[in-house]
Amino acid sequence: MTSRTPPDSGPPQEQPHHHAAHSHSVGYQLLEAIRHCEQRGTRLTPIRQHVLTLLLEAGRSLKAYELLEAMKQLYPQAKPPTVYRALDFLVEEGLIHRLDAVNAWTACQDVSGHHHDLLIVCTRCGKVAELSAPLISHQLHDMIQAAGFIQTTSETELRAICQDCSQKSASAP
Ligand SMILES: [Zn+2]
Ligand SMILES: [Zn+2]
Secondary structure, three states: OOOOOOOOOOOOOOOOOOOOOOOOHHHHHHHHHHHEEEHHHOOOOHHHHHHHHHHHHHEEEEEHHHHHHHHHHHHHOOHHHHHHHHHHHHOOOOOEEEEOOOOEEEOOOOOOOOOOOOEEEEOOOOOOOOOOOHHHHHHHHHHHOOOOOOOOOOEEEEOOOOOHHHHHHHHHO
């Protein structure tokens, strides 16, 4: 007699989906954002969710017109104010960063986690790295104050070119 293993009866019950620290999938980050808003008593409406999802999926910063184009796929009536209002909300909630260096927006890579105050922005492709540099930020804060200015942003943007982009331009004729 051959002992055959019975065919699988349905999908496996175990779905190890709780490696939260590592799997920063878009779905996970979106859930985090929804929870974050609930805790703050605000609401991530479908339009706000969609704008955030676009930024999360892009993996780089997006400009307003890029977001508007993408929004129109789902919301044909979407107008610039639709996008700008959603972006304002998401910035307010700390879910995305507004980048003056490239005039674009990027999803925060670490909403619920670590403090970061330094954003390195690739001015070619819009990729962003979030860093924590409290010492430098403190020094900058003091210098700004000593110069008679008041700091209005909690993050410092640094314009740079990422490795990918610099390699591309190096190999170009
Ligand atoms: Zn961030
Ligand atoms: Zn780049």
